[in-house]
Amino acid sequence: MSAENESSTANSNSEKRTTSVILLDVAGTITSLNFIKETLFPYAEKHLEEQLKANWEDENVKALVKKLSSENEELTIEKELTYKKGYDDGSLKPHVYSDVPEALAIWTKTKRIAVYSRGTVESQKLFLKHTTEGDLSGHISNYFDLSVGDKQDDASYVKIAEQLSITPEELIYINDEIDEAKAAKKAGATAILIKRDGNVEIPEADSAGFTIISSLIELPTGGESGKRKNEEPETAEAPPPKVAKTENEAENKEKAAVDKKEDNKIELAIEAMEVDAVETGKGEDKKVAETVVESAPSVSESKAEKAPAATEPVVADQDVEMAEESKAPEESPPKSDETVKKTAEKTEEKPKEEKPATAASKEEEVVKTEKDVVDKMEVETKIVENKLADEVKTIDDKKKTDEVKKVEKDETKIEVTAEKTDDTKTEETKENNVPIKEKTESSETNAQKETAEKEAVSMETESSEASAKNQNEDAKNKDVTSQVSTNDTGPKQEKNIEEKKEDGKEIEEKKPEIEAGEKPSKKEKLVDGNEKMEVENKKSEETIIKKDAKGEVSTNDTGTNKEETKVEEMDAINEDKLLESSQDEDIASKKEDEIKNSESQNGVCTKEPSVKIDEKKPEAMEVETKTDEKAATSTESTDKTNDVNTVTATVDVSSNVNTKDDEKEATKDVNKKEDDTKTVDAKTETVTKDVNTEDKMKETTEECVNNLEKTKKITETNKENPAGKPEESRTAEVKSSDAIDGIDGEKMETSAKTENVNGEATTSDAMENQSDLANGTDSNSGANSSSADGVENGDDVKNNGGVNNSTTEEEIKVKKLEEKSDSNTVSVEA
Numbered sequence: 001m002s003a004e005n006e007s008s009t010a011n012s013n014s015e016k017r018t019t020s021v022i023l024l025d026v027a028g029t030i031t032s033l034n035f036i037k038e039t040l041f042p043y044a045e046k047h048l049e050e051q052l053k054a055n056w057e058d059e060n061v062k063a064l065v066k067k068l069s070s071e072n073e074e075l076t077i078e079k080e081l082t083y084k085k086g087y088d089d090g091s092l093k094p095h096v097y098s099d100v101p102e103a104l105a106i107w108t109k110t111k112r113i114a115v116y117s118r119g120t121v122e123s124q125k126l127f128l129k130h131t132t133e134g135d136l137s138g139h140i141s142n143y144f145d146l147s148v149g150d151k152q153d154d155a156s157y158v159k160i161a162e163q164l165s166i167t168p169e170e171l172i173y174i175n176d177e178i179d180e181a182k183a184a185k186k187a188g189a190t191a192i193l194i195k196r197d198g199n200v201e202i203p204e205a206d207s208a209g210f211t212i213i214s215s216l217i218e219l220p221t222g223g224e225s226g227k228r229k230n231e232e233p234e235t236a237e238a239p240p241p242k243v244a245k246t247e248n249e250a251e252n253k254e255k256a257a258v259d260k261k262e263d264n265k266i267e268l269a270i271e272a273m274e275v276d277a278v279e280t281g282k283g284e285d286k287k288v289a290e291t292v293v294e295s296a297p298s299v300s301e302s303k304a305e306k307a308p309a310a311t312e313p314v315v316a317d318q319d320v321e322m323a324e325e326s327k328a329p330e331e332s333p334p335k336s337d338e339t340v341k342k343t344a345e346k347t348e349e350k351p352k353e354e355k356p357a358t359a360a361s362k363e364e365e366v367v368k369t370e371k372d373v374v375d376k377m378e379v380e381t382k383i384v385e386n387k388l389a390d391e392v393k394t395i396d397d398k399k400k401t402d403e404v405k406k407v408e409k410d411e412t413k414i415e416v417t418a419e420k421t422d423d424t425k426t427e428e429t430k431e432n433n434v435p436i437k438e439k440t441e442s443s444e445t446n447a448q449k450e451t452a453e454k455e456a457v458s459m460e461t462e463s464s465e466a467s468a469k470n471q472n473e474d475a476k477n478k479d480v481t482s483q484v485s486t487n488d489t490g491p492k493q494e495k496n497i498e499e500k501k502e503d504g505k506e507i508e509e510k511k512p513e514i515e516a517g518e519k520p521s522k523k524e525k526l527v528d529g530n531e532k533m534e535v536e537n538k539k540s541e542e543t544i545i546k547k548d549a550k551g552e553v554s555t556n557d558t559g560t561n562k563e564e565t566k567v568e569e570m571d572a573i574n575e576d577k578l579l580e581s582s583q584d585e586d587i588a589s590k591k592e593d594e595i596k597n598s599e600s601q602n603g604v605c606t607k608e609p610s611v612k613i614d615e616k617k618p619e620a621m622e623v624e625t626k627t628d629e630k631a632a633t634s635t636e637s638t639d640k641t642n643d644v645n646t647v648t649a650t651v652d653v654s655s656n657v658n659t660k661d662d663e664k665e666a667t668k669d670v671n672k673k674e675d676d677t678k679t680v681d682a683k684t685e686t687v688t689k690d691v692n693t694e695d696k697m698k699e700t701t702e703e704c705v706n707n708l709e710k711t712k713k714i715t716e717t718n719k720e721n722p723a724g725k726p727e728e729s730r731t732a733e734v735k736s737s738d739a740i741d742g743i744d745g746e747k748m749e750t751s752a753k754t755e756n757v758n759g760e761a762t763t764s765d766a767m768e769n770q771s772d773l774a775n776g777t778d779s780n781s782g783a784n785s786s787s788a789d790g791v792e793n794g795d796d797v798k799n800n801g802g803v804n805n806s807t808t809e810e811e812i813k814v815k816k817l818e819e820k821s822d823s824n825t826v827s828v829e830a
């Protein structure tokens with residue numbers, strides 16, 4: 001039997017990975033004791049006699065009988081023969097518990113399974129081969145019978161271990177008898193008690209410290225090791241196994257059922273038992289290390305080996321703790337792996353999912369921000385447009401009011417001039433009613449001009465509005481570009497921006513044309529005024545154009561305000577000039593009145609000069625009026641032309657802004673208007689010069705009046721003393737003539753030179769230089785040599801002398817004045 005056991009053991013050991021071996025008892029463990037007692041043994045007894053009788057003549061039977069007579073072994077052999085016959089004919093069917101084949105199938109994957117029974121090895125083999133659950137002999141690697149020793153002897157377990165090539169600690173013995181368990185435990189093996197129905201009850205005191213199971217599937221992970229039990233007090237203060245078993249029986253069954261399919265868990269339970277056995281210290285440390293190494297070919301196996309079995313609840317409290325401890329590393333890694341995987345997936349998926357999500361959200365945010373920006377821009381542009389429209393309206397209103405005021409002022413001025421012209425009551429002035437009429441007509445035309453100007457101004461305001469809008473659009477474009485630079489807007493906005501930029505460029509290109517169209521309307525007003533304002537206006541225009549050329553956002557308010565201020569200044573200057581001219585006229589009229597009064601008082605001397613002066617005065621007035629009229633007509637003509645040009649230009653500009661061909665025509669018109677304005681400016685320059693000469697003439701007339709008064713006094717004295725002091729009268733006359741000649745600077749210089757040649761001191765109080773001339777009584781030739789006029793004057797003085805000479809000289813002087821005034825008029829007409 002021992003040899004059989006060894007051979008079977010050797011055959012199976014090489015195939016197992018682990019060194020631990022589960023050693024099974026038969027009766028009461030894999031089969032019921034009732035089957036052994038009630039079936040197997042009676043079957044043998046019954047069939048043994050028959051077998052003996054049938055085979056009595058057989059040599060084998062004869063040898064057995066002889067042997068039984070001496071050792072009782074033959075009976076065992078006869079039993080084997082009986083069992084074999086029964087198993088073979090089916091009359092005997094060995095019983096096994098239902099959990100046996102399942103447990104064997106599980107254990108046999110990683111463990112060796114051996115059988116240790118009182119029946120012979122052949123009987124054991126026949127038994128496992130013909131069980132009610134089928135042939136289970138294939139899971140059994142080794143069979144041991146009583147040949148190795150009594151089951152209650154611990155040495156038997158040592159031998160078995162030796163035969164299995166393992167240590168007793170590597171042996172797990174499962175049986176139903178406490179004495180055998182104690183022997184195995186004593187040998188160092190792990191002894192597990194199993195309680196099945198019909199087994200002999202184990203006293204609780206004896207079973208204390210042993211693991212008790214009711215099914216092989218409940219095989220505990222740690223098992224009961226002798227050492228552990230030995231470490232605990234034998235009195236077993238620990239709870240009795242039965243109590244733990246009964247309390248946890250239902251749960252163990254359920255869990256066992258659940259864990260049946262998990263083969264690795266059972267294997268791990270066995271490995272845990274091995275570990276527990278190693279912890280007892282009975283095993284060799286090296287072997288334990290080897291088992292650990294062998295049982296750790298892979299991570300899963302090592303984990304599975306340490307994993308708790310489903311039968312864990314059956315285990316005692318300490319084992320449960322170990323199982324929980326062993327669970328933790330097993331369950332935690334998968335969890336950790338899963339968590340790692342999940343986290344990795346999350347980390348991988350999250351960025352992938354979050355990135356698109358964040359990208360989409362960002363895009364949505366960007367779109368929202370873009371929409372918000374566009375909305376804000378639209379709102380801002382609307383606000384700016386509304387503001388500009390309001391400002392343009394206010395500017396228009398101001399301009400209209402200013403223009404109305406201007407029209408009123410012009411009307412009053414025209415009335416004043418008309419009244420003045422009526423006051424002259426001369427024939428020439430009557431003849432000059434035509435220009436006065438023209439003035440009135442021109443006033444009418446001025447009124448028409450004003451209306452035209454209003455229209456032009458309205459057009460200007462429209463153009464200014466357009467320029468303001470253009471500037472606003474430029475500002476919008478700038479704002480848009482600035483916002484686009486900060487914010488990455490979509491392509492739609494870029495297109496809009498580009499379109500706006502193009503529109504802004506076109507508008508900027510149109511600006512100079514529009515602004516050029518504004519020039520005539522401005523120069524209309526400049527014609528009435530002086531050149532300074534024109535220059536200033538040009539400068540302002542140039543500055544505006546430069547600003548526009550630079551791309552600066554020049555608000556139209558400043559330009560319009562400047563224009564308004566300039567126009568106002570121009571109007572003020574014009575008004576001042578008109579006032580000055582009117583004052584000059586008043587002064588001249590006053591002087592005339594004074595002369596008349598003096599004439600009426602002085603009699604002879606005053607008549608001719610007064611007449612001539614009166615003749616001259618109307619002429620001078622005529623000159624003035626002519627110059628004024630001509631200036632007015634020139635200005636009016638230019639105004640008319642400019643008005644027409646402005647109207648046409650503004651109409652052209654306003655109507656032709658949309659078409660480029662019309663814009664070119666408008667530019668041509670504007671250029672023409674600029675040329676017209678230049679010619680008008682030149683004319684105005686000549687007119688202003690003539691006006692200055694007229695002022696000088698006025699001064700000379702004043703001096704003439706003074707001299708006449710003096711001549712009057714001299715004539716009176718001459719009358720009183722005809723023979724004496726002719727020089728004084730002559731000097732006075734010369735003074736007057738010189739004063740008249742003084743109009744011409746060259747004549748004054750020449751006369752002064754000739755007079756200084758004589759170098760005689762004068763006693764006259766009137767004018768020192770002229771008194772020098774007067775003192776030169778012998779210097780008449782000098783005076784005559786000064787000029788042709790001087791010759792005439794000298795002749796007159798010589799021939800006439802006295803009162804008559806003075807009158808003739810005055811007439812000559814008046815003629816000179818007339819000639820000069822005529823030359824002025826001619827120059828003005830030219």
Ligand SMILES: CSCCC(=O)C(=O)COP(=O)(O)O
Pocket residue numbers: 025026027028036040116117118119120123124127
């Ligand atoms: C399976 S062989 C027959 C079993 C038998 O004879 C026997 O006595 C079993 O007792 P044990 O508890 O030792 O297996």
